[in-house]
Amino acid sequence: MHGAAESALRRTRDAVEPVLRTAVETLPGRLRSIAAYHLGWEDADGTALGGIGGKLLRPGLVLAAAAAVGGSATDPAVLRSAAAVELAHNFTLLHDDVIDRDQTRRHRPTAWTVFGVENAILAGDAMLALALRLVGGAAASRLAECVIEICDGQYEDCSFEHRDDVTLDECLTMAGKKTGALLGCACALGALAVRADPLAVAALDLFGREIGMAFQLTDDLLGIWGDPAVTGKPVGADLTARKKSLPVVAALSGRSAAAGELARLYALGRDFTEHELRHATDAVERAGGRAWAATEATARITKAHAHLGRASRVELTAMHDLRAIAEMITRRTN
Numbered sequence: 001m002h003g004a005a006e007s008a009l010r011r012t013r014d015a016v017e018p019v020l021r022t023a024v025e026t027l028p029g030r031l032r033s034i035a036a037y038h039l040g041w042e043d044a045d046g047t048a049l050g051g052i053g054g055k056l057l058r059p060g061l062v063l064a065a066a067a068a069v070g071g072s073a074t075d076p077a078v079l080r081s082a083a084a085v086e087l088a089h090n091f092t093l094l095h096d097d098v099i100d101r102d103q104t105r106r107h108r109p110t111a112w113t114v115f116g117v118e119n120a121i122l123a124g125d126a127m128l129a130l131a132l133r134l135v136g137g138a139a140a141s142r143l144a145e146c147v148i149e150i151c152d153g154q155y156e157d158c159s160f161e162h163r164d165d166v167t168l169d170e171c172l173t174m175a176g177k178k179t180g181a182l183l184g185c186a187c188a189l190g191a192l193a194v195r196a197d198p199l200a201v202a203a204l205d206l207f208g209r210e211i212g213m214a215f216q217l218t219d220d221l222l223g224i225w226g227d228p229a230v231t232g233k234p235v236g237a238d239l240t241a242r243k244k245s246l247p248v249v250a251a252l253s254g255r256s257a258a259a260g261e262l263a264r265l266y267a268l269g270r271d272f273t274e275h276e277l278r279h280a281t282d283a284v285e286r287a288g289g290r291a292w293a294a295t296e297a298t299a300r301i302t303k304a305h306a307h308l309g310r311a312s313r314v315e316l317t318a319m320h321d322l323r324a325i326a327e328m329i330t331r332r333t334n
């Protein structure tokens with residue numbers, strides 16, 4: 001993280017973590033323990049740990065969006081929305097780790113490997129319900145719509161694993177639902193919490209969706225070329241499992257020899273060996289998938305800035321944090 005974005009996310013942590021902790025404390029004991037483990041507050045045996053493991057990007061967007069339309073980032077309604085968005089995000093992570101059978105998240109064993117699949121699913125469900133209860137009213141309806149869109153995106157993502165004809169457009173649409181929707185919703189909820197003009201809410205939603213696309217593109221790149229010591233996840237897991245991530249689908253859509261090699265590896269129908277993983281990583285790069293994803297991520301950030309510019313009521317002077325967070329997304333290393 002860099003400068004202004006880093007300090008915006010640090011302020012977010014200070015402001016939102018107490019609200020999150022108070023909310024999670026209201027969960028029944030065993031569900032609370034799983035949520036506290038997943039959020040990095042406790043070890044598996046209940047020993048207190050340093051703090052929340054995630055970057056708090058989505059709550060950061062809630063606070064920055066509220067400020068951008070002239071509201072206060074310390075308004076209780078804004079803080080509740082920020083905590084709710086983070087709870088909903090963590091519901092998706094808990095369930096996603098179960099679906100993918102991922103072993104590691106945020107440098108630690110995933111909740112399902114520690115507490116069991118059923119319990120991790122139930123803790124995720126409880127966190128989503130907590131999110132909706134925390135905001136209530138119109139904000140809860142908006143968040144619920146967003147979660148339905150995320151589930152639709154996740155459904156598409158899973159269904160792509162059984163197809164070998166997935167197009168780049170399909171993949172981009174899926175990423176917009178799976179990841180872009182929640183970043184858009186975070187911005188919209190921040191603006192709604194301070195009763196912003198509907199035009200500004202819509203512009204901020206579109207801004208969030210575009211940076212959400214850039215976020216997913218960068219996430220996919222980090223999944224292949226990131227440093228596991230920084231990302232907290234094993235490198236190459238998506239490729240090994242032959243996932244249709246954006247750089248892979250971009251590479252497969254070309255006609256180069258490297259695209260053919262990648263297609264043959266994907267047609268093997270089983271997880272890759274270490275040697276095949278190295279070959280596939282190299283083929284995605286040579287077939288242009290890495291360069292395409294990096295360029296597309298930058299283009300999405302440019303589009304996002306244009307949405308801010310079109311929001312006539314948005315306070316131009318107060319948009320600094322939103323711009324800083326957007327710029328940080330393509331540079332991030334975790």
Ligand SMILES: CC(C)=CCC/C(C)=C/CC/C(C)=C/COP(=O)(O)OP(=O)(O)O
Nearest residue numbers: 054055056057092095096151154178179219
């Ligand atoms: C319904 C369901 C299972 C949906 C799954 C949706 C899903 C997991 C989409 C991926 C989004 C993503 C890149 C998360 C990492 O966020 P991050 O890097 O901001 O995470 P952090 O909080 O650890 O920083």
